[in-house]
Amino acid sequence: MTKVTAQMSVSLDGCYTGPRDPSNPNDMSTWMRGPEAPGFFRVTRWVVDAMAWRERLGAAGGERSVNDEIVAETFAAAGAYVMGRRMFDAGEVPWGDEPPFRAPVFVVTHRHRDVLERAGGTSFTFVTEGFARAIELAKAAAGDKDVQIAGGGELVRQVLAAGLLDQLELHVAPVLLGDGQRLFDPSLGLRADEGIELVPTRVVEDPAVTHIRYDVTGHAQLVLDDRGASGELVSPQD
């Protein structure tokens, strides 16, 4: 069955980039010279390193690093993608004539635009009826494979908050940024007595990054349960 999945590289404090430039938050032609970029490069460094490893060994393959396996597996699992408009704007030019997706990509946007066909199996379809509709279209296009929410973080958060995400994989880079765009924030819209529960299903360790995959269980009530005195060891209340 087609799952809706997402995966993001984040810092240990949950940022996927540095902070947005408040004077110029939406100009994707200059973001690389702004405060977002150093954090973005740091949290995705493991991917660049994995790619470098693959290239060094040559296309014929042979030994793979665990991080290279994760990258390859991530691309292989996706039958279609759903992408935010800001990520598309940043990627359109540098991805060039043969983008890496090699599958249909559904871009959530307010502006209508004709389908872009690219070499290698990638197409960009612009969906103006919201992310739920984009996911519907992506499911129909994905065949037996997964629909992957490609990003950015804001779209991942919206899909999660709407209860439409089945699986989340975080690639946690061992660095603290202090400030930046957080994958999860109060816009998840949870009450103080409510959480979104997940179950960790796989952890892959590497000194450069910790990969943790979760099944998303969904919204749940949080309970006040200290089960009596044993809680005293860590719970400073009676």
Next chain:
Amino acid sequence: MTKVTAQMSVSLDGCYTGPRDPSNPNDMSTWMRGPEAPGFFRVTRWVVDAMAWRERLGAAGGERSVNDEIVAETFAAAGAYVMGRRMFDAGEVPWGDEPPFRAPVFVVTHRHRDVLERAGGTSFTFVTEGFARAIELAKAAAGDKDVQIAGGGELVRQVLAAGLLDQLELHVAPVLLGDGQRLFDPSLGLRADEGIELVPTRVVEDPAVTHIRYDVTGHAQLVLDDRGASGELVSPQD
């Protein structure tokens, strides 16, 4: 050599409690009825469960759950503790005559108070000269064991920002709270091109919680390094 360590239970989005009650942020006698408590109980549930497991098996021991082992190991490693004033205020009454620390505890506070001696080896010494001085005193008291920053989160963050933390272990509960007190926030005081680097040294997996231990490397400059075209797969910029 005595290391300075910290360990905290956090949600997947980095909160160690729910949000503080803005109308009553510092009254430790009522916090359990406020918005902080549901999140706190959720992220520390694994400890309560581990304790329940130990009690069910009886003091004679035998099989231990991996989470129970982590709790026992954490207490055993600490030769002395440094604690924030707010955590002490919340714990003083419920911890009772024989607190679980069984070692000297140095409380960072602005108010002088005489040393409290408790049964079982716990003492509380009130340090008004700041956390660096409290760590110094704790090191002198810890013997061959570690100095553990007991919490709360604000103190852990201050010690980390000051470059005084050697090891950090996070117990990541598989839940998103959306909002709450974050262990890491902009008060770490990092520039956009600066991070605090760590190295993961141990991951222990359990369905209820993922334990990740890090050595803290320290403050480092972040670099813009996409190493050429291979970065295009994930880096939407040229």
